[in-house]
Amino acid sequence: MVYACAPPTLRRDQGTGGVALTLKEIVERARKDTVVPISERDVERTLSALLASEDIWRVIDLSQVPVMALVRVLSALKGAGLLDWDGGRLVLTPAGREFTESLGIGPRLELKCPxxxxxxxxxxxxxxxxxxxxxxxxxxxxxxxxxDQGYVTEETTLHRVAFMWSRGDLYGKDLIVLGDDDLVSIAAALTRAPRKVVVLEIDQRLVDFIRDVAEKERLPIEVKQHDLREPLSPDLKGHFDTFFCDPTESLRGFKVFAERGIAALRGPGSAGYLGLTHCEASYAKWREIQRFFLDAGTVIAELRDAFHDYVNWPYIDHMRSWPHLPVHRIPGHEEIWYRSALVRIEVVEGPHIEERRYEGDIFADEEAATT
Ligand SMILES: [Fe+2]
Structure with missing residues (x-):
């Protein structure tokens, strides 16, 4: 199907109460009283998602706009008479549809390989x-x-392990997992492919669970209780071929996980895997993260968007973004809306990591939505 595009004019005044509106004006309204980055492209992405679905969780997923930015854009669209959300659905008004059409925006397509x-x-x-x-x-x-726990589907954990194996980062290798509510260590060790698996985990419940399973299944997993705000012990630093972690997504928190992971690697040719979302990270943050990887002597070798599907966590109505959402429907347990990219980095030189001790909260920043 071919979508006809409107002429490249942004000004329209039909149907909006005689008020001429532009994308720029919507962005200005959305940015009022917030420091969260919001771009004109984010408004386009939001409108495109709203053409594809009226459900809040689908719109979050399809738009790929950070939740704390998206809620501002939705409010700005409502304030301008372009959107309504009575009855629990996000519905573009006739003026909203005209506005969207005038910008040449079509419905968001999701063309996943089945x-x-x-x-x-x-x-x-x-x-x-x-x-x-x-x-x-x-x-x-x-x-x-x-x-800030929230684990991925079992299918996702299995695919992660297969992906690492296929990249030569698992078979015969020493793997360290930093934070393991996804149980990557167990899936990896069950394959008998890795030589050794070490887990650093802060939550005593998970430490006990993984230890018990390792003992019963005779798996080569060593579990240590560790707060990642503390540097690695000397026996771990520089001793691994591969690390896996799914960091909390404040910029500071992400770096804490990534620094510890990279510090655990042997050197050039060693690889690291991390998760990174759109829900809690703008492209401004992605850029900071990419710069950090380059400075650390690593390169982003692969990035697979929406690789990780997360099961909904029981505290969803207590997460940071909940009171800001326009519609308050608790999604089903496996009604997936929160996804993250799988990022594979590889050490090219160094690694150059300055190991620091962190204090205080590492979970919160202005874009944090699910903490
Ligand atoms: Fe496929």
Whole structure:
């Protein structure tokens, strides 16, 4: 299907109560009293998502606009008479539809490959341990807000492990997992591919759970209780081929996880894996993160967007963005809306990491939405 594009004019005054509006004016309204970055492109993305769905969770997912920015854009659109949300749905008004059409914006398309869910990999040999992993994960500790937990689907964890294996970062390698509510250590060790798996985890419940499973299944996993705000002990620093972590997404928190992971690597050729969202990270933050990786002597070797699907966590109505949402419907347990990219970095030189001790809250920044 071909979408006809409107002429490149941004000014329209039909249907908006005689008030001429531009994308720039919507952005200015949205930016009022907030320091969260919001761009004209974010408004376009929001309108495009609103053409595709009237459901708040789908709009969050499809728009790829950070939640704390999106709620401001939605308010600005409502204030301008372009959007309404009576009855729990986000509905563009006739003026909103005209405005969107005048800008040449079409509905957001999601064209995921139906075979791999858009991940670009199959499970391969990891498929053989999928059943056992699912049985083990059925008894996992539930996610809690204290440590910004929220785990991925079991399917996602299995695909992560397959991806690492396919990149030569698992078989015969030493793997360290920094924070493991996703149980990556267990899935990885069940394959018997890695030589050794070490887990650093702050939550005593997870430490106990992973230790018990490792003992029962005779898995080569060593679990240490560790607060990542503290530097790595000398026996861990520089001793691993691969690290995996799914950081909290404040810029400071992300760096805490990434610094510890990179410091654990042996050197050039070692690899690291991290998750990164749109929900809690603007492209301004992505840029800071990319700069950080380059400065650390690493390169982003691969980035697979929307690789990780997260199961909804029980504290969703207590998360930071909840009171700001225009509609308050609790999504179903596996009604996926929060996703993250899988980022693979590889050390090219160094690594150049200055290990610091951090204090205080590492979870919050202005874009944090789910903490
Ligand atoms: Fe595919």
């Amino acid at each position: 075979h791999c869910g858009g991940r670009g990999t199959t499970l391969g040999p990891v498929g053989e341990i999928a059943g056992r992993f699912r049985e083990i994960a059925a008894d996992r500790p539930e996610a809690i807000q204290d440590y």
